[in-house]
Amino acid sequence: MRPIAVYVHIPFCTVKCGYCDFNAYAGMDNLKFDYGRALVSEIDALGDLLEGRVVSTIGFGGGTPGEIPAGTIGSVIAALRQRAPLAPRAEVSLELNPGTTSEDAIRDLRAFGVTRLSIGAQSFNPAELRFLDRIHSVEATVASVRMARRAGFESVGLDLIYGLPGQSRANWAASLAAATALGPDHVSTYALTVEDGTMLARRVARGEVEPLDADAVADLYDLATEVLEAAGYEQYELSNWARPGHQSRHNRTYWTDGEYLAIGAGAHGYHNGERYENIAHPRSYIAAVEAGSSPPFVALANRYAPDCATSMSDWLALRLRLIEGFTPVEFAGRFGVRLPPAVTGVLEECRSAGVIEYTAERVRLSRSGRLLHGEVASRLLLACRQSAADGGN
Ligand code: SF4
Numbered sequence: 001m002r003p004i005a006v007y008v009h010i011p012f013c014t015v016k017c018g019y020c021d022f023n024a025y026a027g028m029d030n031l032k033f034d035y036g037r038a039l040v041s042e043i044d045a046l047g048d049l050l051e052g053r054v055v056s057t058i059g060f061g062g063g064t065p066g067e068i069p070a071g072t073i074g075s076v077i078a079a080l081r082q083r084a085p086l087a088p089r090a091e092v093s094l095e096l097n098p099g100t101t102s103e104d105a106i107r108d109l110r111a112f113g114v115t116r117l118s119i120g121a122q123s124f125n126p127a128e129l130r131f132l133d134r135i136h137s138v139e140a141t142v143a144s145v146r147m148a149r150r151a152g153f154e155s156v157g158l159d160l161i162y163g164l165p166g167q168s169r170a171n172w173a174a175s176l177a178a179a180t181a182l183g184p185d186h187v188s189t190y191a192l193t194v195e196d197g198t199m200l201a202r203r204v205a206r207g208e209v210e211p212l213d214a215d216a217v218a219d220l221y222d223l224a225t226e227v228l229e230a231a232g233y234e235q236y237e238l239s240n241w242a243r244p245g246h247q248s249r250h251n252r253t254y255w256t257d258g259e260y261l262a263i264g265a266g267a268h269g270y271h272n273g274e275r276y277e278n279i280a281h282p283r284s285y286i287a288a289v290e291a292g293s294s295p296p297f298v299a300l301a302n303r304y305a306p307d308c309a310t311s312m313s314d315w316l317a318l319r320l321r322l323i324e325g326f327t328p329v330e331f332a333g334r335f336g337v338r339l340p341p342a343v344t345g346v347l348e349e350c351r352s353a354g355v356i357e358y359t360a361e362r363v364r365l366s367r368s369g370r371l372l373h374g375e376v377a378s379r380l381l382l383a384c385r386q387s388a389a390d391g392g393n
Contacts, residue, residue: 003056003087004271005253008039008076009264010065011282014100017133018199019192023266023280024063031282035265036072038289038299042263043079045295049261049271050084056258057091057250060114066096070105074112076263091115091249095159099140106144107151116155116248117148118188124178125171128164132192133199138178145182155246157186162224163217164192165209172220173227180231185246188239189224191217218371225367238321238370255318257334265299276303308335309381309388316343316384317377325364340387346379 009023012035016026058080060073077092086092093116094109101109106117121141123129129136141158148156158179162172179187194201194211203209212220225235233241237255240248253260262269266280278299279285288299297303306314312335319326328339339347347363350356355369355376365373 001052001054001085003258004050004053004084005057005059005250005258005260006055006080007250007260007262007264007267007269008058008060008065009062009262009267009278010035010060010068011063011265012067013062013064014067014097015133015135018203019132019195021195021198022063025282028282031286032068032072034286035282036068036075038286039072039076039263040079041289041292042298043076043083045289045292045298046261046263047083047296049296050080053084054087055080055084055090056087057093057253058086059250060092060094062095064097064100064120065094066101066105066109070108070112073109073114077113086113093118093155093248093250095120096144097134098136098144100136101144103147103150106147106153110151110153115153116157117153118157118159118186119144119148119184121158121179122161123164124175128167128171128175131164132161142182145184155185157188157246157248158182158184159188159190160224161190161192162220163212165212167212167216167220169219169223172223176224176227180228180233186240186242186248187228187233189221189228189241190239191221221371236323238323238365238373252322255322257315257318266301274303274305277301307388309384311335312340312343312387313377313381313384316380317373320363320365320373320376323364323370325359325362327361328363329361340384342383342387342390343380346376346383350376350379 011023011025012028012032013024013026016024058077073094092114094114095118097120119141122132122134124138126138145156160175160179194204200209204211228241233243235241236247259271260269261271262276262278265278265282265285267278269276276297279288279301285299292298294300315334331339347356351358354366355372357364357366
């Protein structure tokens with residue numbers, strides 16, 4: 001049976017953080033019950049798509065999945081298991097925020113089959129947490145990690161944000177040290193970005209907040225690499241470090257062109273060569289699922305098959321997020337053609353500039369090139385389009 005991953009989006013949060021542009025909503029607790037029922041109905045409607053498949057991983061993301069009753073998470077896992085078997089040692093991961101999920105709920109999540117928790121620590125500095133609008137304390141993060149371990153979770157990750165306005169190396173080093181002292185199995189670090197339409201963007205526009213300059217952000221990234229490597233974590237993706245055996249298999253599906261079904265408001269899926277996206281607003285999503293028209297995709301907002309140039313550039317950009325990179329043979333296996341000359345030209349230029357390196361048969365970003373992934377991805381997209389316009393040459 002062919003493996004497939006499943007992403008489940010839980011869009012609820014206690015507070016909408018000022019920097020956040022995710023499909024996440026505060027003040028909608030009254031929808032949680034109906035939303036849980038809609039998730040199960042959507043899985044029922046997807047039925048045939050799961051026929052003959054084995055679910056390799058399930059990822060609950062958000063929003064804050066830890067803020068929905070654990071029983072709802074259990075119902076979703078049970079509904080999926082009714083439709084398709086879970087692979088042996090399937091990874092079932094869930095994001096939670098410190099201080100908003102009780103110890104009993106964490107135990108229940110473990111009992112319902114969740115295998116891995118990602119805890120949104122973000123910072124171990126109280127002033128930074130306040131700047132980010134996070135409602136938890138440093139103590140709550142510590143308590144969440146301990147509760148997860150007591151509940152029997154063998155894979156616990158911490159998410160951190162760096163590059164805050166005015167953030168010093170010393171403050172970032174202190175957060176990294178506090179994080180590693182808790183012994184997580186996985187650490188994700190994300191640079192704070194100013195996204196259009198957010199409260200943070202408005203504060204920046206009004207001159208109330210001055211973003212950290214790019215060189216300082218790059219310096220903090222390098223510091224994370226040094227500290228986490230020294231603490232025994234292996235970087236396997238641009239923003240992710242893990243102890244052996246603890247890489248996120250669910251997220252690897254995204255980076256390696258694997259198929260995944262999307263469940264929930266605003267969730268994105270990739271199936272049978274098509275990308276699709278559900279209706280974003282939770283209330284509209286619930287209404288669409290209840291109406292149940294057009295199964296298997298009963299909450300569809302958008303579905304399209306990327307053209308070949310987009311598929312190739314997406315594939316290359318995602319593979320280059322992985323520290324291992326890719327081989328030209330893997331590319332040929334996926335697309336049935338060799339790397340187009342326009343692409344090899346870009347890769348060669350990047351190699352000359354020290355951004356890309358070739359190791360044995362692999363192509364990957366160099367250590368210093370990891371900060372330039374976005375630039376490389378843009379150039380590869382242009383090269384793929386140029387190649388398509390030239391008839392594939
Ligand atoms: S808790 Fe996470 S998903 Fe929710 S608003 Fe804050 S950053 Fe966004």
